Amino acid sequence: MADISLLEAITQALAYEMGVDPNIIVLGEDVAKNGGVFRATLGLLDKFGSERVRDTPLAESMIAGISIGMATQGLKPVAEFQFMGFIYPALDQIINHAARIRNRTRGRLTCPVVFRAPYGCGIRAPEHHSESTEAMFAHTPGLRVVIPSSPARAYGLLLASIRDPDPVIFLEPSRLYRWSKQDVPDDGKALPLDVCFTLRVGTDVTLVAWGAMMKETLAAADALAKEGISAEVIDVATIKPLDIDTILASVEKTGRCVIIHEAPRTCGVGADISAQIAERGLMFLKAPVQRVTGFDTIVPYARLEKFYLPSEQQIIEAVNNVMEFA
Amino acid sequence: MADISLLEAITQALAYEMGVDPNIIVLGEDVAKNGGVFRATLGLLDKFGSERVRDTPLAESMIAGISIGMATQGLKPVAEFQFMGFIYPALDQIINHAARIRNRTRGRLTCPVVFRAPYGCGIRAPEHHSESTEAMFAHTPGLRVVIPSSPARAYGLLLASIRDPDPVIFLEPSRLYRWSKQDVPDDGKALPLDVCFTLRVGTDVTLVAWGAMMKETLAAADALAKEGISAEVIDVATIKPLDIDTILASVEKTGRCVIIHEAPRTCGVGADISAQIAERGLMFLKAPVQRVTGFDTIVPYARLEKFYLPSEQQIIEAVNNVMEFA
Amino acid sequence: MEVIARFEVPYYQYLNEESAVVAPLPEFAKDPEQLLHLYRLMVLVRTFDAKAIALQRTGKLGTYPSTRGQEAVFVGMGNALAKTDIYVPYYRDIGTLLQRGVKLSEYLLYWGGDERGNVFSADKDDFPFSVPVGSQPLHAAGIATAFKIRHQKRAVLTVTGDGGSSEGDFYEALNVAGSWQLPVVFVVSNNQWAISVPRSAQTAAQTIAQKAIAAGFSGEQVDGNDVIAVRDRVAAALQKAREKNEPTLLELVCYRHHDHTTADDATRYEPQEIREIEWKKEPVARLRRYLENNKLWTEEQDKKCHEACAAEVEEAVTEYLNTPPQPLESIFDYLYARLPDIYAEQRETLLKKEVPAHG
Amino acid sequence: MEVIARFEVPYYQYLNEESAVVAPLPEFAKDPEQLLHLYRLMVLVRTFDAKAIALQRTGKLGTYPSTRGQEAVFVGMGNALAKTDIYVPYYRDIGTLLQRGVKLSEYLLYWGGDERGNVFSADKDDFPFSVPVGSQPLHAAGIATAFKIRHQKRAVLTVTGDGGSSEGDFYEALNVAGSWQLPVVFVVSNNQWAISVPRSAQTAAQTIAQKAIAAGFSGEQVDGNDVIAVRDRVAAALQKAREKNEPTLLELVCYRHHDHTTADDATRYEPQEIREIEWKKEPVARLRRYLENNKLWTEEQDKKCHEACAAEVEEAVTEYLNTPPQPLESIFDYLYARLPDIYAEQRETLLKKEVPAHG
Numbered sequence A, B: 001m002a003d004i005s006l007l008e009a010i011t012q013a014l015a016y017e018m019g020v021d022p023n024i025i026v027l028g029e030d031v032a033k034n035g036g037v038f039r040a041t042l043g044l045l046d047k048f049g050s051e052r053v054r055d056t057p058l059a060e061s062m063i064a065g066i067s068i069g070m071a072t073q074g075l076k077p078v079a080e081f082q083f084m085g086f087i088y089p090a091l092d093q094i095i096n097h098a099a100r101i102r103n104r105t106r107g108r109l110t111c112p113v114v115f116r117a118p119y120g121c122g123i124r125a126p127e128h129h130s131e132s133t134e135a136m137f138a139h140t141p142g143l144r145v146v147i148p149s150s151p152a153r154a155y156g157l158l159l160a161s162i163r164d165p166d167p168v169i170f171l172e173p174s175r176l177y178r179w180s181k182q183d184v185p186d187d188g189k190a191l192p193l194d195v196c197f198t199l200r201v202g203t204d205v206t207l208v209a210w211g212a213m214m215k216e217t218l219a220a221a222d223a224l225a226k227e228g229i230s231a232e233v234i235d236v237a238t239i240k241p242l243d244i245d246t247i248l249a250s251v252e253k254t255g256r257c258v259i260i261h262e263a264p265r266t267c268g269v270g271a272d273i274s275a276q277i278a279e280r281g282l283m284f285l286k287a288p289v290q291r292v293t294g295f296d297t298i299v300p301y302a303r304l305e306k307f308y309l310p311s312e313q314q315i316i317e318a319v320n321n322v323m324e325f326a
Numbered sequence C, D: 001m002e003v004i005a006r007f008e009v010p011y012y013q014y015l016n017e018e019s020a021v022v023a024p025l026p027e028f029a030k031d032p033e034q035l036l037h038l039y040r041l042m043v044l045v046r047t048f049d050a051k052a053i054a055l056q057r058t059g060k061l062g063t064y065p066s067t068r069g070q071e072a073v074f075v076g077m078g079n080a081l082a083k084t085d086i087y088v089p090y091y092r093d094i095g096t097l098l099q100r101g102v103k104l105s106e107y108l109l110y111w112g113g114d115e116r117g118n119v120f121s122a123d124k125d126d127f128p129f130s131v132p133v134g135s136q137p138l139h140a141a142g143i144a145t146a147f148k149i150r151h152q153k154r155a156v157l158t159v160t161g162d163g164g165s166s167e168g169d170f171y172e173a174l175n176v177a178g179s180w181q182l183p184v185v186f187v188v189s190n191n192q193w194a195i196s197v198p199r200s201a202q203t204a205a206q207t208i209a210q211k212a213i214a215a216g217f218s219g220e221q222v223d224g225n226d227v228i229a230v231r232d233r234v235a236a237a238l239q240k241a242r243e244k245n246e247p248t249l250l251e252l253v254c255y256r257h258h259d260h261t262t263a264d265d266a267t268r269y270e271p272q273e274i275r276e277i278e279w280k281k282e283p284v285a286r287l288r289r290y291l292e293n294n295k296l297w298t299e300e301q302d303k304k305c306h307e308a309c310a311a312e313v314e315e316a317v318t319e320y321l322n323t324p325p326q327p328l329e330s331i332f333d334y335l336y337a338r339l340p341d342i343y344a345e346q347r348e349t350l351l352k353k354e355v356p357a358h359g
Ligand SMILES: Cc1ncc(C[n+]2csc(CCOP(=O)(O)OP(=O)(O)O)c2C)c(N)n1
Pocket: B029, B058, B060, B082, B086, C092, C131, C132, C133, C134, C160, C161, C162, C163, C164, C165, C189, C191, C193, C194, C195, C256, C260
C-alpha cells in the first residue's frame, strides 16, 4: 500500500464517495480536465464524467449559489474555490443563504454542500493566495468549519463532511498538501466531525492548533520533549462547532495552554478558545493562556512571507513562558 | 439648541463635513432624494447637489469598488450600505482591496473611505436586517471598525472616521437611531478614534460593551448600583484597533469583567477582549471574565427576536456571578 | 469594419391599455373560464394586499411589500407554472405563491415575523421568500442544473425586480444558465422603481430584456399589465426550458402602485402624475373591461367575486391572528440537522429567559 | 410581437493574418516611425517575457504569467493611453505598463514576491497589479467617477481576461459606467482560455463585446493580434470617453501562447493543433512582415533590435537580482497611515524573529 499525501487523500476521498453516492457533484474552476490547480480532483472527470465533474465559468458567488440550489434538490455539491482568497465574492451566498436555508424553512429545505478551499500561506504564491480567515466562518451560525492536518484526517474528515447533512466549509492547508505521506486505507471510513484529535499525550502544557500550523506545533512538542517538557498536542480539526470539552480536559490536566494559529491574531479562532478556557477553566490554570499567531497584517508577498508565519521557535518560547509563570 | 437623536447626529456630521471638505462624496442606494431608508442622509442632496450625493444602481460590490477607485483619486467617499446584512456582496472589495491598497502599493495609493451601515437587531425588520458581524471586519488587517452608541459619539466619531486617512467600517446601531436625544453642538469637533470611552466609573466590576448593547449595559449598571454594586462601564467605540489598555486598567482596578455584545458568541469580538485580558491580566482577575452575548443562532424573525438579544437581566446575573466567584 | 453579430428584443402585448386585442390571442385566452380564473385570482390578490397593508397600519403585521398594480405579473406567472416545476421567488409576490398552494395565512405569518411562513405546507420544493436582492436567480440556476443532470423535464422559474437586475449575482446566474443551457426562466418584474431609484437610473440599457444578450440567450419584453401576455410568454419560456433546456429572460413591464413597503414613503420621490398615468394601464380593470366588453362578466358577478375574495381573506387573517408563536427552542432547533452539543447550554439559557419588558 | 430594440457588434481589423491591409489604415499607422516604435516594443515585451520564464524556471522568480503571443494587446493599449489617463491593470501585462514608465525591474520585483513592484516609480496614479479576477473594473469606474465629478477630460482604461468577464463585478462595473456615463474603457483580452477553461465554456455569448449591450453602451470586437487595430480602437474609445463621457467595451481577440502561468501545464487541456493554428496569427511576425513588405525594415535591423532588447532586459534582470529585500518592518509600516499603538508589540516581535530555517 503506497503512502499518500494530504492532497492525494482528498482525491481519494472524493473518488470513493462519488463511487458510492451518485448525488455527489464536484464543481469549480478548472476542476474537470485540469483536475484542479492543485490536482485535488485529478482523475474524477475520467471516472465520473462531465455531468458530475463540472468546470464552471469564473464566478465564485455563482459557484456557491448554484451549489445551494442543487443541494436543496438532494444533490451533494462539493464545490472547490481555487484559493481561500477568492471565496469572498461568495460570502453573501454562504452566510445569507447556505447557512440559513434549513433554519429559514424550518427544515423543509436543507443545504448539504461542502465548500472546499486550499488555505494558508507559505507556498510562495502571489497576493490573495495566503488567506486563513476561518474565523469568519466560525462566527457564522449554521456552518461547520473543518480543517484536516494529515492525509488520514483529510480522508476521514472529508468523507464525514460530504456525508454531513449541513453546509461544511472544508479548508485544506496548502502548505501541507504534499508535505508528508501516510498510508491511508481507501475503506470509506469517515472520522467523526465536531471533535478534536489529541495527537500527542502530555502532562505539562496543552498545545492547541489546526491546519498547517500542526507542523510547527508537533515539531515544537518534539523539541520541548528533549528539554524535558511534556506537551499534549491537540488538533482542533472541527473549528466550528468547537469541541471545547477535549481542550478543557487537557488544560485541566496540564494547567497550561498555548494556542497556535496562522490567521491574524485579533478575533482569530484562538481568541474564542482562550475566552472559553478563561470562562470555564480559570481555577485550574497555572499560567495565562498564550496565543502564538500570525500578525495583524496582510500576509507579505513571497519574499517576506516566512516572517509572517508563527515559527516553531515562537511556540517554544511561549511554552517556556507559561512554564516559568509564577 | 434642540436635542438630536443618534440618527440626526449622523446627518449633522455628514452635512458639517461636506460643507468643509468638497472631496466628500456620499453614495449608496436611496441616499439622495430619499435621504436613505433611515433618513441618515436627509437634506444632503439639496445642500450639496447630485454630484456629491449619489444614488447608485443596486449593487453592493459596486458601491464598495467604485468607492475604492474614487478614494485613490483623493475623493472621500462615504458609502452607505442599506443594512449590514447587505454588505456581504462587498466583502471581497473591502477585504481584498480597500484594506490593502495602501499596503499593496507601499503607500503610493491610499483608500480613505467610510463604509457606513446600520447594524443590529431589535427593530422588527425582516430577515437579514439584524446582523452584527463586526468581528469579521475586526479580523481584517488594514481596516478600522467604529461603532457609536450615543448622538454625541455618533457625531464626533463619524467626523473622525471621515477625516481618517484609512478605510473605516462605521456601524450604526439601528436600535438606537431614535432611542435617546442629546444636545450635540455642530462644532465640527471630532472625537478620538482608537480609544474606549469610560461612560461610568466604578470599582467592583468592569462592563465592556458597544453599540446598541450600551442601552442594556447602562441600565444594568444603574440597577446594580441600587444593589450596591459599583460598575465601571466602558464603551469600546473603536472595535479595531482595540484600546485594550483602557479596558485592562479598569479590570486591574475592579478585578472583574463582563463583556456584552449582540453578535453570536463564538468568535465574536468579546472573545478577543477576553483573551487579551486572560493574557495580560490574569494576575489581577478575581473571577473569570464572563461574556453575555447573542446566541450562536440566526437572529429569529420579528416575533422572537427579542429573545435573541442579551437582556439587562442576563447582564445583572453575569455580574452577580462574577461578584460571587470565590 | 464588419458586423459580426445582430440582436433584437421583441415586445409582447395582447390586450392594450384600452383592453383592445392587438394581436391574435393565444389558445388559452380563448377559453373564458381560464380568463375568469385569472381575473378572480387578481381580485383575490388585490383584496389580500389591501388587507395586509391595513393589518400593518394597525400593528398586526410587520413591514410589508405591496403588490398593488402588479397582480398580472404574479398571477400570470403562477398560472403558467406546472406543478412539477420549481418556483424561486423574491420577497414581493402573492399571486404566484397562491397558485403554488401557499396559504394566505402563511403569507401573513412570514410578514408577521414568523419563519413558519416559509414552510409552504402544500409544496415541498419551492424556495422560500428571499430578501437579499438579486441573490436567488443563482439558486434557480442550481435547481435547473439538478434537473438537467437528472434528465428531468422540469423547469425553474425565478423572479427579481428591476433593481435586482443590477446585482452581479443576477448576471452570473444568467451567464451560467446560458453557458450550461439550463432549463430556467428569469423574470424581471420591472415595476420602474427600486425603492426610490427609478428604472432609468438603474441601468442605461434601453430594456432589461436585452441583458440576456450578455449571456447568449434571448430576452423578451412583455406588457406586465396584460395578464394574457404574461401567462403566454412565461408558459412559452417554461416550455422551451423543459423541452430544449433553453433559458429565457422575460422583462415584465409594470408599475409599483404603492410605497416600496409599508416602511417607505413614496411621496418623497415619486411624481404623483406618473402614478396616475400608469394607473390607467393597471391589469385588473384592463381584464375586467375586456371580459365585460365580451359579455363574459357583469357588475353583479364582480360584486360577488369581491365579496368572496374578502371572505377568503378574512378567514386567512383569523387563522393568522390565532396562530400561537413558535416555541422558543425553535430558535435553535432548525440550525443544524442535529444541534451540536456545544450549543446545548445556550439553548438552556434561552429557555430560561424571561420575556423582556420591551417585548 | 414587435421589435423594440436592435443591436449590432462590429469587428475591426486592419492587417490580416497574412499582413495584408484589409481596411483603410488609420492616420497614425501611416507614419512608419510609429509602426516601428510599436514593433520594437513588441519585441522588447516578447524578449522580456522569455527571460522572465527562464528566471522562474531557475528559481529566481515566483509564479509568472506570460504574455507570449499577446504583445499587440498590451503594446497597442499602452500606446493609445494619454499620460493624464489612468490605467487599471490585471495581473497579465508588460506592454502597457512599460509605456506607463514602469521599469522592467519593478515588474520582476512584483513577480519575485516584493510589494515594491507595485510602486510604479514613474507614475503616481495607475493602479497596481490586481489578482482577484474581475474585481478591478470597478476601481476603474470609481476613478472615472472622480474624473467626471471634477470635470477633468481624462479617461480610465482597464483590462480583464475572458474569464474575468464572467464575474459579477465585471458586469456591475459595466452597468454603473453606462448608467453614470463614465469616461472609462473596458478591455477584455480574450486569449481564449481562463486557465483550463476555454472561452466557449465561459459564456454562451457569441462575442464578449456584446456584454456591453446589457449595460446600454457599445461593444466592439477587435483583432487583438493586429496592433494597429488595437491601438486605433483603444485610442478611439479613450477619446470618446474623454470627450463625451461615453464608456466602451472592447474585446481584443488573441491567444495565450503559453501555460496560464509558470505554475500551469497547458498540455493537460490544450489541443496542440489549436495553438499551432493560432500561432500563424501572432502579432509580432504579422507586423514585421508588413514592415518588410513595405521596405521599412530589414533582417539586419531586426537582429539589432533583438540584441538591443536583450541587453535592456539583461540590465533589468541585474537590477532586479541586486535589489535587497525590504526591511522586515515593511510588513507593518504600510498597513495604516500611522500604525496604531496596539500593534507596536507585534511589530517588535517581528523584528526579533530569527530567519526561519525553511527560509
Ligand atoms: C442585496 C440587497 N441590497 C439591498 C436591499 C434593500 N432593498 C430591499 S428591496 C430594495 C429595492 C429592490 O428593488 P427591485 O429589485 O426593483 O424590486 P421591487 O422591490 O421594486 O419589486 C432594496 C434596495 C436588499 N434587500 N438586498
